[in-house]
Amino acid sequence: MFVPPFLFCSEKWLLLFFVFNGVSLFTSAQTPADNQCVGNGILPGVIKVLNPVGCAPHQIIDTQSPTGLTNVRYIFDYKGGDPSGYTSTTDASFNYTKAGSYVVMKLSENAQGQPQRACTTITVQDPTPPEFTVVPCPDGNVTLTITNHDIPQYEEYVIEWGDGNASIINRLNLSAPHQYANFETKSVTVQGKHKTSNCGGKTTRTISLNVATVPAKITKLEILDATTGELTISNPNQFELTLYRQNGLTTFQNTGIVVRSEEEKVKITVDTNRIFCYKFRPTENCIASLESNILCTTFLKVVPSSTYNTINIAPYIYPAEITKRTVTKNNALWWAPTQTVWSKDDPEAQCGEQACYRLQLSTKDGEILSNEICVNPPAALCASLAGVFVPDAFTPNGDGINDVFEIKTEAEGESEIFIYDRWGNIIFETTPNVRYWNGKLNGQPAPNGPYFYKVIVSDKVGRSFIKRGTVALLR
Known part of the structure; x- marks a missing residue:
């Protein structure tokens, strides 16, 4: 049937145009696989959503009156295939909480009981707030850069500089310069905008223009294993920083590693036979001299x-x-x-x-x-020599019985005794001429009580036995 061109301007023909093409004009590429919005003898229905594009959370409602229709129901995320396999609802509105492209299918019967369907596509856009860095220069100039464009992918960003001025940048140029008239702290706001829906997230940050007081710091250098270390960097102004490394006392070399976050961890390659030192330097030339502190690797050997x-x-x-x-x-x-x-x-x-x-x-x-x-x-601590006896008490009272603390062993070798007081100080050790402790301290009888000891016994083939413990001195 021929339709005069002027009739396409009427709502009736425009809606039928959408139905016969299966999806809305906004995202015709989103037609589901095995699309059953039309065909198979099903009559075309009518669905009308006033705001098919918006930022999450995005609520839609079918404003088309169901006059003359019965059994009206909706599938709000139709992905293709037989609609009878989906859970439907009679509610004409729905709230989408996640970004994405969705096909809405409206099912109904007309006055004659014949089934009909209509579909339209809903686009829910990502409202993730922009993330950005502001690099201040000593002369009051700053450069603002969007750092998370790959996530929400806004077409443009509106920047309010906090001094009454504003700028707009687009996704082809994600940086903007600005000149401040004074060095007072500024509150900078950036709002991302999707052009179709004019919606998006907003972020506000307080920016210090006194660059001399906010250098980045390497707060930790940790050796993880023989070849790997980790740096922890504190970057309060979220400058773009480049990591430089020094090998010994040579000049620092650019590693090509760049960080931008306020707090970040960076893996580094280390060598236990060499000393490496690290620092971060701002990429922006006007503050390149505002370097971080220097931390160097250190190693321990046992x-x-x-x-x-x-x-x-x-x-x-x-x-x-x-x-x-x-x-x-x-x-x-x-x-x-x-x-x-x-x-x-x-x-x-x-x-x-x-x-x-x-x-x-x-x-x-x-x-x-x-x-x-x-x-x-x-x-030696775990060696076991047969016939070694270490007493747990002795009585230096001069009765000739158990008067000294000594090691009794069948091993043909050397034995050593070390006696400690409660503070860990050595108060007695054997010599070639004195092989036992008589319970005296500086020539005077030591007080009763427990004393710590360490004994070392070696046999004739060089095996050693070490034992630590306490011995009670009783009079």
């Missing part, structure tokens, strides 16, 4: 022996920066090295108990965690 572990630390490349040094053992404070003492022995290992050591350095702005080294206890 040298196990047959009876104890030796812990060695290396001097920090910038010693004046260090405010505190600590070494932990199994996550508890064990040693506080000084600037001149770089090694310490740990004789307190226990059989069956692994010891894990880690060095932590503190600076004014950040902390550095070395690699963690775990070692098994010296084999």
Whole structure:
């Protein structure tokens, strides 16, 4: 049938035009697979949505009066196939909470009981608020850059600079310059806008123009394993920063790693045989001199022996920066090295108990965690020599019975005894001429009570046996 061109302007023919084409003109590419909006002898119906495009949450309503229709129902997310497989509702309105493209199908019967259908497409746009950075220069010029355009993909952004001026930028140029007349703190607002619906999210941030007081800081450098470390960066103004690395005392080199977030973690490659130092520098030329602090890697080495572990630390490349040094053992404070003492022995290992050591350095702005080294206890702690007897008490009262604390062993070798007071101080140790403790301290009888001991017994083939415990001195 020929339809005069002027009739396409009437609502009746316009709606029929939509129905016979299956979907609305807004998103004709969104036609569902196995589309059953029309065909199969089903009569075309009519559906009319005034706002088919909007930002989530977006509510729609069919404003077409159901006069002469019965059994009117809706499928608000039709994806194709037989409509009878969908759950329908008689409610003519629906609220879409997620961005996306949706096909609405309206099912009904006319006065003669014949089924009819109508479909239209609803576009729900992403209202995610814009994220942006503002880089201030010392002369009052700033550059604003949108950093999350890939998520909502707005066609344009409206910028209110906080001084009575505004700018509009589009998705082809996501940065805008601005000149402030003074250096007072500004409240900058950016609203994203989808052109079809004119809706979008809005973000407001307070911007400090005093760039000299807000440099970025590396708050933590942590060695994760033999080849990997991690930097934690605090970037309060969300400047675009580039990571630079120094190998030893050479010049800093650009790593190509860029960060923009207020707080961010960056993985780095490390080498336990080399010292690397790191800093961040703003990418924007006008504030390139506003660099972060410098943190350098540090490493710890553990040298196990047959009876104890030796812990060695290396001097920090910038010693004046260090405010505190600590070494932990199994996550508890064990040693506080000084600037001149770089090694310490740990004789307190226990059989069956692994010891894990880690060095932590503190600076004014950040902390550095070395690699963690775990070692098994010296084999001597777990060796078992037959015929070794260590008494748990002795009575130095001069009666000739059990008057001394000594080791009785069948092993043909050497034995050593160390006695400690309650504060861990050595108060007695054997010598080649004195092989037992007589219960005296500085020539005077020691007080009754428990005393800590460590005994080391070696057999003739070089195996060692170590035991720690307490012995009671009774008079």
